[in-house]
Amino acid sequence: MADPATLSPLKLALLGLLSQRPRSGYDLLKVFSQTAMGGFSSSPGAIYPALKWLVRAGHIAGAVENRDTLRPRRVYRLIDAGTEALKASLRMPVTRDDVMRNADSVLLRFAFAGEVLGRGEAVRILEAYADEIESYLPELKAQLAALPKSAGPYGWHALKHGIDMYRADTRWARKVANELKEQFTARQARRYASTIQ
Template sequence: MTPPVFAHGNLRLYLLALLEEQPRHGYELIQALSDRFGGTYSPSAGTIYPRLAKLEEEGLVTKTADGRKTVYEITAAGRAEVDSRRNDLDAIEDDLTDSVRRLADGVRAEVNDAMRSLRAELASAAREAKRAATSTSASAASNVPGYGTDTSRAVHEADLVLNEFRQQLRTDLRTHAHRGAVTADSVGLLKARLAQVRADVLASLVER
């Protein structure tokens, strides 16, 4: 089970510290907390608003309507509490640094697991495609009139080469896609090179 991001009572104090910086509405507080965690943690409205209501009951914040939004502002009593607990805030900041590191490690592990799973699936798909190509090419060669043994073997090997190339390139593309490295230029280069290879192979067949 993942440990809580904030120890008991710390989120309350941290909300006061955020409101000390400037008045904010609820979504802005949620966004500010998400920014502090680099996007690895974002509290729910059900976590934030009850605490804001409690702070209001205690006279530490006030709220005013701004159109359809409710803006929260720290009171003098709230500022006094923040001032009296600066050491606690420093400790919370240290805990947040550890929490961000822990959450980032968890995200990194999930991404690595997903990449390993993807590579395993692609390898399995490559084996299935190779097996299917072997069966299909052998059957096709045996059923086409005029195929000699050498020609049948060459067609079979060509099918295997094509399928192996397709699977290897597909794996490479998916591996690099998550970094945004695959672009329209990459596809254009692939089309041009494949067209040239096909033309070269056809030319060699015509010459025979």
């Protein structure tokens, strides 16, 4: 990580989940194994060490619950420095590299940015994502044109599908960004209307 504000996708996911509410390692494990977030990890072998790292980095704090009983659980919560780290990570620009290799992470960042930084920042991520894809699409189209269907029909189909999926991504991102903005202005309009009543 050249940029110190960049967290690995797993650590970002952990901070995001802990920003919603305190959770134990096992709680987090279940989130990954039982929901669509499973793409960001599996297995205790990744999660427990990552939590340890986050504690040492001063981003989260662990407190032991049921200390006296025979089955204690260590519950982690986000502390100030962790909130800042999460925000900084969510504000990182959307890059070509993100689009090519980490599209899932961008979606994750969108979801948490909405919760942690508010609608405006979520909209900004969606628009940056769409922009970045749109600047990439011409290159992909050129590659498709350079690969005649008659030659490698299988590669051609795969590339074509990739392009179509990117197009669907941008359409979705623009649509949701506009919906979020309209809700905002509609709310402003209502508030304005109520003041002049």
